Amino acid sequence: MAGRFVSIWFPHLATDWFALRRPELQDQPFVLSAPVHGRLIITACSPQAQAFGIGAGMAVADARALETRLHVLNDQPQLVPQLLKRIGERAIRYTPVVSIDLPDGILLDVSGCSHLWGGDLPYLQAMAVSLRKNGYAAHLAMADSIGTAWAVARFRTGVTVIEPNGQKDALLSLPPEALRVGGDTVERLCKLGLTRIADLVNLPRPSLRRRFGPELLLRLDQALGHTTESFVPIVPIEPYQERLPALEPISTRTGIEIALERLLEMLCARLHREQMGLRTARFTCYRVDGKAMQISIETNRPSSHARHLFKLFEMKLATIEPGLGIELFLIEAARVEDHGPGQEKLWETQGGLEDVRLSELIDRIAGRFGAACLRRDLPAEHYWPERATKPSASLTEKPATGWPTDKPRPLHLLERPEPIQVTAPIPDYPPMLFRHKGALHKIKKADGPERIEAEWWLETGEHRDYYAVEDEEGARYWLFRLGHYDAEKPPAWFLHGYFA
Amino acid sequence: MCPAHKNVTCKSALLSHQTLLDRNIYPHKAEKLNLLANFDLSKRKGMNGKGQGEQTNKADILQRLQRDISHLQGSKPACNMQYDFGLGTIHRAFPQGAFPLGAVHEFVATNREAAASSTGFLTGLLKTLMGTEATILWIGGSQDLFSPALGFFGLPAHRIIRLQLKKHKDILWAVEEALKCGALAAVIGEIPDLDFTASRRLQLAVEHSKTTGFLLRCTTRPLSTTACTARWRITPLPSAALGDLPGIGYPRWQVELLKIRNGQPGQWNVHWQDDGFRVEQPDHRIKSQPRIKIA
Numbered sequence: 063m064a065g066r067f068v069s070i071w072f073p074h075l076a077t078d079w080f081a082l083r084r085p086e087l088q089d090q091p092f093v094l095s096a097p098v099h100g101r102l103i104i105t106a107c108s109p110q111a112q113a114f115g116i117g118a119g120m121a122v123a124d125a126r127a128l129e130t131r132l133h134v135l136n137d138q139p140q141l142v143p144q145l146l147k148r149i150g151e152r153a154i155r156y157t158p159v160v161s162i163d164l165p166d167g168i169l170l171d172v173s174g175c176s177h178l179w180g181g182d183l184p185y186l187q188a189m190a191v192s193l194r195k196n197g198y199a200a201h202l203a204m205a206d207s208i209g210t211a212w213a214v215a216r217f218r219t220g221v222t223v224i225e226p227n228g229q230k231d232a233l234l235s236l237p238p239e240a241l242r243v244g245g246d247t248v249e250r251l252c253k254l255g256l257t258r259i260a261d262l263v264n265l266p267r268p269s270l271r272r273r274f275g276p277e278l279l280l281r282l283d284q285a286l287g288h289t290t291e292s293f294v295p296i297v298p299i300e301p302y303q304e305r306l307p308a309l310e311p312i313s314t315r316t317g318i319e320i321a322l323e324r325l326l327e328m329l330c331a332r333l334h335r336e337q338m339g340l341r342t343a344r345f346t347c348y349r350v351d352g353k354a355m356q357i358s359i360e361t362n363r364p365s366s367h368a369r370h371l372f373k374l375f376e377m378k379l380a381t382i383e384p385g386l387g388i389e390l391f392l393i394e395a396a397r398v399e400d401h402g403p404g405q406e407k408l409w410e411t412q413g414g415l416e417d418v419r420l421s422e423l424i425d426r427i428a429g430r431f432g433a434a435c436l437r438r439d440l441p442a443e444h445y446w447p448e449r450a451t452k453p454s455a456s457l458t459e460k461p462a463t464g465w466p467t468d469k470p471r472p473l474h475l476l477e478r479p480e481p482i483q484v485t486a487p488i489p490d491y492p493p494m495l496f497r498h499k500g501a502l503h504k505i506k507k508a509d510g511p512e513r514i515e516a517e518w519w520l521e522t523g524e525h526r527d528y529y530a531v532e533d534e535e536g537a538r539y540w541l542f543r544l545g546h547y548d549a550e551k552p553p554a555w556f557l558h559g560y561f562a
Numbered sequence: 563m564c565p566a567h568k569n570v571t572c573k574s575a576l577l578s579h580q581t582l583l584d585r586n587i588y589p590h591k592a593e594k595l596n597l598l599a600n601f602d603l604s605k606r607k608g609m610n611g612k613g614q615g616e617q618t619n620k621a622d623i624l625q626r627l628q629r630d631i632s633h634l635q636g637s638k639p640a641c642n643m644q645y646d647f648g649l650g651t652i653h654r655a656f657p658q659g660a661f662p663l664g665a666v667h668e669f670v671a672t673n674r675e676a677a678a679s680s681t682g683f684l685t686g687l688l689k690t691l692m693g694t695e696a697t698i699l700w701i702g703g704s705q706d707l708f709s710p711a712l713g714f715f716g717l718p719a720h721r722i723i724r725l726q727l728k729k730h731k732d733i734l735w736a737v738e739e740a741l742k743c744g745a746l747a748a749v750i751g752e753i754p755d756l757d758f759t760a761s762r763r764l765q766l767a768v769e770h771s772k773t774t775g776f777l778l779r780c781t782t783r784p785l786s787t788t789a790c791t792a793r794w795r796i797t798p799l800p801s802a803a804l805g806d807l808p809g810i811g812y813p814r815w816q817v818e819l820l821k822i823r824n825g826q827p828g829q830w831n832v833h834w835q836d837d838g839f840r841v842e843q844p845d846h847r848i849k850s851q852p853r854i855k856i857a
Binding site for chain 2 (some may be wrong): 415418419420422424427430437438441447450454465467470471472476506507531534535538559561
């Protein structure tokens with residue numbers, strides 16, 4: 063599910079606060095300063111002061127030369143973070159997930175919140191009005207990714223709503239600084255004439271990486287919403303854990319099972335209420351003698367199905383040694399993900415890869431034998447047979463390309479090619495007969511050769527010339543000769559597979 | 563059909579019926595009595611054998627009886643009809659002319675060439691079973707199966723989940739769990755040795771879930787009796803020529819249905835051409851095999 067994010071930028075946060083405290087400064091140019099190496103350096107300036115060309119980082123003496131009526135106040139350290147935290151805590155009325163975005167903004171995860179205010183724009187305007195009433199100037203932007211919201215809030219004024227999936231269009235006209243990259247990267251980009259994001263989004267990625275390092279690509283992907291960005295909320299989310307103290311120490315398996323069932327029911331009820339599902343869970347038993355026994359499970363898809371989770375734990379319950387007895391049970395879900403309510407189907411279809419029953423079966427198998435023994439092949443674009451498939455990363459990953467069917471491939475491929483003795487006319491005719499494990503096979507029909515190179519950029523080695531052959535009994539084999547014919551050494555032949 | 567032949571069929575049906583009763587296979591006594599009553603009726607009518615009308619009547623009753631028996635044995639003809647495996651005349655060997663789904667089939671082979679042919683024939687069946695959505699689980703000890711080759715049989719290899727296990731006991735556990743799951747179109751297990759008890763467990767699992775199980779048994783040891791519905795043996799034959807072209811043609815096999823519950827075992831030559839089975843002119847049927855019961 064795509065998220066919605068709001069970035070709020072306060073261009074004059076510290077000075078706005080001072081102006082609120084001392085109303086006589088409202089229309090005066092004033093700056094905040096702090097001593098650095100014996101000189102007074104400006105840390106923040108009011109909008110009126112900015113109008114004279116005064117900016118942060120300037121020495122106070124230089125600023126006084128530009129405007130003689132300038133008021134200089136002492137800056138308070140840690141003022142801005144405290145202010146941001148306070149504003150973030152007040153923003154809880156708009157969304158529960160707020161994060162501080164130092165040095166001068168806050169970020170809000172507003173997924174699924176704005177409809178309560180009657181749409182995205184009224185929602186943002188309500189926020190802007192409330193901030194202005196409190197005396198803070200702010201620019202707000204809402205977008206599908208944190209990066210875009212950040213960029214638009216800072217490089218456009220007022221309140222902006224970027225439509226879902228409109229990140230790219232919104233970013234194109236902005237300068238590269240909007241990507242949150244370092245100053246020297248921006249400088250180098252400008253030197254090359256890449257003064258807008260539009261200039262660099264269509265450049266080949268490898269060359270961007272070579273010239274500017276991985277950070278630029280990461281920021282670009284984050285802004286476009288291709289990769290997700292971490293988000294640290296100021297109000298921590300309550301961890302998903304349940305505890306069950308035992309009145310008497312428990313030392314029987316039945317007792318442990320009852321405890322586990324109850325804990326799972328409590329945990330799943332909460333997960334269900336919040337429409338979440340757990341991916342990893344840990345069950346800890348604290349013993350009377352101070353030791354803790356732990357078992358943990360994993361699921362390949364978020365689940366809040368107590369019965370299924372119990373089955374997964376049940377397979378590992380035998381490893382818990384109760385010793386003199388267990389006095390406290392604790393269950394915690396370390397990783398939870400969104401898990402909408404299962405859609406009721408009108409009729410049960412023979413399930414595909416999305417079927418819940420299938421993922422529960424796979425959880426059980428992975429719990430018993432380990433996830434490494436499960437595999438799903440996807441086509442890989444290599445001719446070399448050992449590299450023609452790659453394992454899929456997840457249960458629902460779709461293949462990027464189709465399976466090739468143009469060349470004959472054996473249904474059973476040997477893990478290691480087995481050496482055979484062959485009689486074959488040179489140069490490139492298929493063999494007439496071959497001997498494998500003592501049995502002689504006379505070849506009646508043959509196809510080939512098909513030369514497959516070892517892909518020198520991955521592995522060095524000789525090429526293989528493959529022949530599909532059929533012997534007099536009708537059995538079909540895939541043979542190959544390694545390398546060229548050579549005057550010094552006899553050619554090496556191998557059996558590599560069986561056709562159906 | 564001559565009346566004498568009818569009587570023979572009638573007797574054999576009676577025999578099988580009696581054996582079923584002895585083994586206490588029927589779940590309810592009421593059904594048992596009902597069947598008996600039906601049967602007595604049919605027997606009496608058959609014995610009288612007065613006219614053509616009664617003959618057809620008897621045939622109807624026999625057919626119904628056969629259907630009732632197979633229903634009680636767990637075969638579900640209604641759900642079998644939605645798949646067309648394109649097996650042509652081989653369909654006549656199956657009970658009620660439909661490929662037994664929700665059952666366990668075993669494919670026996672004694673060498674690796676035949677094992678590859680079994681996989682080829684099985685792949686053709688799976689293509690129909692998987693359709694456009696469904697998933698299958700392939701459980702085995704070896705990693706011989708080469709996914710890119712499955713495309714040749716029109717099978718989307720990315721919808722096959724493969725589980726590699728070493729121990730025989732683990733494979734049996736996994737096959738049984740997968741057969742019980744119900745979300746899979748088919749479960750394939752590479753189990754060289756299978757005893758009767760284990761096969762009975764698998765049979766019980768499929769009766770609940772309607773999933774079809776295929777066991778690939780590549781072994782040189784003598785085969786014992788199992789509770790599987792069908793036992794196939796696929797061996798390679800010289801390929802069918804592609805017109806006048808030289809080289810290897812369409813894959814061709816000798817398909818032997820060694821045992822089939824409530825069906826008729828037989829032997830056919832089959833080749834795979836243009837995404838479908840082509841059954842060649844049937845050879846002789848194996849007449850000496852018993853008609854019913856393998857379990």
